[in-house]
Amino acid sequence: MSKYPGVICAPASRRVALICMGITIAASIAACGRRDEPAAPSATTSGAQSLVRAKNIKWGAAPPGLPAGARAVLLQGNPAGTGPYVIRLQFPAKYKIPFHSYAKAQDVTVLSGTLFAANTQTFDKKKAFSIRPGDFYHLPASTSQFLYTKDETVVEIHGEGPLEIKYVSAADDPLKGAKAPEYKFPEVPKDSEMSVSDADETIDMTF
DSSP, rough: OOOSSSOOOOOOHHHHHHHHHHHHHHHHHHHHHHHHOOOOGGGGGGGSSOOOOOOOOOOOETTTTOOTTEEEEEEEEOOSSSSSEEEEEETTTTTTTEEEEEESSSEEEEEOOEEEEEOOHHHHHTEEEEOTTOOEEEOOOTTOEEEESSSSSEEEEEEEEEEOOOEESSGGGGGTTOOOOOOOOOOOSSSSSOEEEEEOOOOOOOO
């Protein structure tokens, strides 16, 4: 019995259990407070959302390491530096790039037209793979390929810089072994088209 009127005391064993439970809960709360937050996805650290309308892309001459006639535009990153980049290349009809490779892997998506690719095995048999709009093509680092088009073709390339091309035969190199002249990819407008005033669709929540 309690010596204080109106106050009921729990048995000693129960008091000990309650005290232990309180200590456990307090320790758990403290641990939660100390727990490191999970790392934010890399996409959130690359800046604000960005939207580039196809109609606002302004093409320019492709790097001099490619045969003349191709056009290019830089969507994101810096191919001359390190880190990820996204570029688009526009090849004219009946365009070809003799056997060549890149120092870093590339992921290629055809946006329009058809890109034809051959490797050393299929080329010897006069065979190539047709890569059509929506198709995905992965080119490992230092893997030789032969590319050509029949009609105008646009591709989007995701890769890691620096972007360096190497021809299997020095005779196919447009630069003929000379040092590449200074080049800068044509860039899309700096201003993203994701401001409130650019929103062009009313959200229909009835679907």
